[in-house]
Amino acid sequence: MADTTAAERVRVDPARLETLVATAYERLGMPADHARIAAHGVVLADLRGHESHGVSNNLFGFYLPGLRSGDINARPNIRILQESATTARWDADRGMGFVVGDIVMRDVMERAERYGCGFGAVANSRHYGMAQIYSLMALERNMIGMSMTNGVTPGVVPFQGREAKLGTNPITVTAPAGTEPPFVLDMATTTVAYGKIQNAQRDGRTVPPTWGLDRDGHTTTDPQAAMDGLRLLPLGATKEGSGHKGYGLGLWVDIFCGALSGSGFTAKAGEEENVNHFFGAWRVDAFVPVDEFKRLMDGRMRDLVSTPPLDGFDRVLYAGLPEWEAEQDRMAHGVALHPSVIVKLRGLADELGLAFDLLP
Amino acid sequence: MADTTAAERVRVDPARLETLVATAYERLGMPADHARIAAHGVVLADLRGHESHGVSNNLFGFYLPGLRSGDINARPNIRILQESATTARWDADRGMGFVVGDIVMRDVMERAERYGCGFGAVANSRHYGMAQIYSLMALERNMIGMSMTNGVTPGVVPFQGREAKLGTNPITVTAPAGTEPPFVLDMATTTVAYGKIQNAQRDGRTVPPTWGLDRDGHTTTDPQAAMDGLRLLPLGATKEGSGHKGYGLGLWVDIFCGALSGSGFTAKAGEEENVNHFFGAWRVDAFVPVDEFKRLMDGRMRDLVSTPPLDGFDRVLYAGLPEWEAEQDRMAHGVALHPSVIVKLRGLADELGLAFDLLP
Numbered sequence: 001m002a003d004t005t006a007a008e009r010v011r012v013d014p015a016r017l018e019t020l021v022a023t024a025y026e027r028l029g030m031p032a033d034h035a036r037i038a039a040h041g042v043v044l045a046d047l048r049g050h051e052s053h054g055v056s057n058n059l060f061g062f063y064l065p066g067l068r069s070g071d072i073n074a075r076p077n078i079r080i081l082q083e084s085a086t087t088a089r090w091d092a093d094r095g096m097g098f099v100v101g102d103i104v105m106r107d108v109m110e111r112a113e114r115y116g117c118g119f120g121a122v123a124n125s126r127h128y129g130m131a132q133i134y135s136l137m138a139l140e141r142n143m144i145g146m147s148m149t150n151g152v153t154p155g156v157v158p159f160q161g162r163e164a165k166l167g168t169n170p171i172t173v174t175a176p177a178g179t180e181p182p183f184v185l186d187m188a189t190t191t192v193a194y195g196k197i198q199n200a201q202r203d204g205r206t207v208p209p210t211w212g213l214d215r216d217g218h219t220t221t222d223p224q225a226a227m228d229g230l231r232l233l234p235l236g237a238t239k240e241g242s243g244h245k246g247y248g249l250g251l252w253v254d255i256f257c258g259a260l261s262g263s264g265f266t267a268k269a270g271e272e273e274n275v276n277h278f279f280g281a282w283r284v285d286a287f288v289p290v291d292e293f294k295r296l297m298d299g300r301m302r303d304l305v306s307t308p309p310l311d312g313f314d315r316v317l318y319a320g321l322p323e324w325e326a327e328q329d330r331m332a333h334g335v336a337l338h339p340s341v342i343v344k345l346r347g348l349a350d351e352l353g354l355a356f357d358l359l360p
Numbered sequence: 361m362a363d364t365t366a367a368e369r370v371r372v373d374p375a376r377l378e379t380l381v382a383t384a385y386e387r388l389g390m391p392a393d394h395a396r397i398a399a400h401g402v403v404l405a406d407l408r409g410h411e412s413h414g415v416s417n418n419l420f421g422f423y424l425p426g427l428r429s430g431d432i433n434a435r436p437n438i439r440i441l442q443e444s445a446t447t448a449r450w451d452a453d454r455g456m457g458f459v460v461g462d463i464v465m466r467d468v469m470e471r472a473e474r475y476g477c478g479f480g481a482v483a484n485s486r487h488y489g490m491a492q493i494y495s496l497m498a499l500e501r502n503m504i505g506m507s508m509t510n511g512v513t514p515g516v517v518p519f520q521g522r523e524a525k526l527g528t529n530p531i532t533v534t535a536p537a538g539t540e541p542p543f544v545l546d547m548a549t550t551t552v553a554y555g556k557i558q559n560a561q562r563d564g565r566t567v568p569p570t571w572g573l574d575r576d577g578h579t580t581t582d583p584q585a586a587m588d589g590l591r592l593l594p595l596g597a598t599k600e601g602s603g604h605k606g607y608g609l610g611l612w613v614d615i616f617c618g619a620l621s622g623s624g625f626t627a628k629a630g631e632e633e634n635v636n637h638f639f640g641a642w643r644v645d646a647f648v649p650v651d652e653f654k655r656l657m658d659g660r661m662r663d664l665v666s667t668p669p670l671d672g673f674d675r676v677l678y679a680g681l682p683e684w685e686a687e688q689d690r691m692a693h694g695v696a697l698h699p700s701v702i703v704k705l706r707g708l709a710d711e712l713g714l715a716f717d718l719l720p
Contacts, residue, residue, distance in 0.1 A: 115446050208600045
């Protein structure tokens with residue numbers, strides 16, 4: 001997005017946007033309740049400032065084409081293959097990842113209510129959007145939430161390696177606070193995601209040589225070469241940056257998602273797409289009284305944001321604070337979309353015979 | 361260590377080294393079984409190639425002085441303060457972290473046997489050595505292991521911040537394989553630990569400006585200034601390196617260790633030392649048959665090490681493989697110690713009236 005300034009963008013009402021998307025999903029075969037869950041997830045990404053996972057890119061890039069082609073199963077038979085008191089292994093039957101994630105996250109929270117914690121590994125799923133959608137669900141129940149997913153296709157090299165073998169494999173963990181915004185870590189295990197390289201290309205900037213390799217496995221500062229290379233570097237990137245750590249984190253995600261689900265790992269080039277997830281929840285009061293936990297969290301968050309910033313920075317943040325601020329703004333003033341996205345959404349509404357009325 | 365070459369080092373027998381350390385701990389007041397556990401942990405760090413956590417530094421830097429001063433309680437009353445089926449919050453009564461870790465890790469594995477997974481948060485502990493000691497214990501029981509600890513004193517800045525607020529806060533996760541060496545991730549959430557800066561100083565090298573800040577919060581390439589600054593940078597380090605991710609990982613560890621234990625966070629300068637841990641285990645066969653999991657793991661590990669390396673690198677590894685190779689070598693040929701460490705160990709034996717016979 002955004003060869004436009006913020007002022008050129010069009011603010012739309014998030015509830016109406018969600019209804020448009022849900023109705024489109026329903027017309028493409030999804031049950032109404034599933035369509036609503038999946039639409040809520042994609043709009044939540046826009047609300048939280050993760051436009052890369054919102055309607056601008058992923059709706060038209062993944063979800064609508066997947067439903068049309070049948071690669072995403074609109075009416076999956078999502079079921080447990082194996083379970084213990086606190087764990088389950090699921091088959092998602094190629095269902096929309098948002099729906100699978102919602103069902104499994106609710107299951108792990110039920111297990112956590114009964115036993116203190118719960119976990120689910122999911123095979124045979126499809127793109128589940130912004131990873132924090134599911135870990136955020138834990139907060140209102142005073143639980144710690146976790147969500148991970150392995151990648152659709154390999155686009156990340158092992159540290160020191162020339163060929164892509166992993167996905168961007170994000171990890172998210174949430175923890176509730178009291179009066180302060182909650183902790184919400186949501187990070188790809190690469191230095192950056194492809195979106196940042198695309199932005200540099202659009203703006204005519206070079207990229208740091210630590211973001212991605214070219215087709216031949218050489219470092220590059222040319223964003224086009226880095227895009228074509230499909231070889232992102234793990235977080236840390238280099239030997240002196242400790243790139244083995246980002247690689248280790250990515251492989252951790254791949255093991256929890258791919259091996260505990262029994263499904264296998266990020267697909268190789270040419271193989272059928274294979275997406276696997278892992279979800280978890282821990283009840284805070286299975287360890288410590290909730291009030292005491294929240295008092296500690298509030299104190300910690302206030303202490304961190306009060307840290308004097310380094311030269312060149314305005315302030316110190318923590319994971320989840322920028323997203324919380326984005327959500328406050330967008331709930332009040334609407335989601336800001338690029339005019340070209342408005343055109344695409346209008347086209348979608350016209351095609352499906354839906355009303356188009358998104359202005360707040 | 362090591363202004364010596366490998367050839368100048370002295371190889372000692374790990375079992376005899378462990379016995380010397382255990383006997384020293386016992387003379388300093390620890391029960392025999394606890395002394396053995398704590399000695400095993402420190403020698404395991406040397407076996408696994410983590411000399412920074414072995415007898416060379418930590419034995420003489422933390423454990424012996426702590427037992428002598430009474431800061432480490434040689435006979436702690438380690439007890440559960442609160443629990444659910446799968447979780448517990450512990451008070452370590454200032455006990456040696458190795459002993460606490462062993463007891464709590466066995467408890468979480470027992471809970472995992474019964475319910476699928478188990479977790480423990482520990483307050484009021486002391487330095488527990490190499491983080492992977494505890495997660496490694498899960499492997500022989502065909503479990504996934506997890507261990508985290510927050511720092512003794514703040515030596516890491518929040519991303520964009522000028523003051524140290526966190527410890528190096530390591531995360532370790534292990535997963536068993538079949539015939540291949542297991543996955544063992546064990547990483548500080550900083551770019552590097554202080555040991556690497558000390559090594560550069562010793563060797564007369566500069567350090568990358570992404571490792572640590574000086575006392576004034578400015579980037580530096582002078583290892584002495586970085587040591588004096590006590591302001592390591594989180595993994596990723598800079599804005600373009602995504603330093604907010606390493607910071608987020610460090611804060612995650614601090615929340616699991618500090619808030620779930622009810623203890624609070626990394627101590628502020630001048631406060632009493634406060635170390636907290638978090639341990640976890642998931643039974644593999646609570647998700648998927650063990651044979652199937654190991655088959656997937658072996659295939660994945662073989663696939664990764666077969667990746668063609670980038671220019672300038674010999675081969676592609678994965679987390680745990682270098683440590684496994686170090687352990688094979690050192691179990692066969694002994695632990696290689698610097699001559700100055702031999703002198704210190706001999707002095708310890710003399711002081712305590714112990715036999716000194718470490719040669720293999």
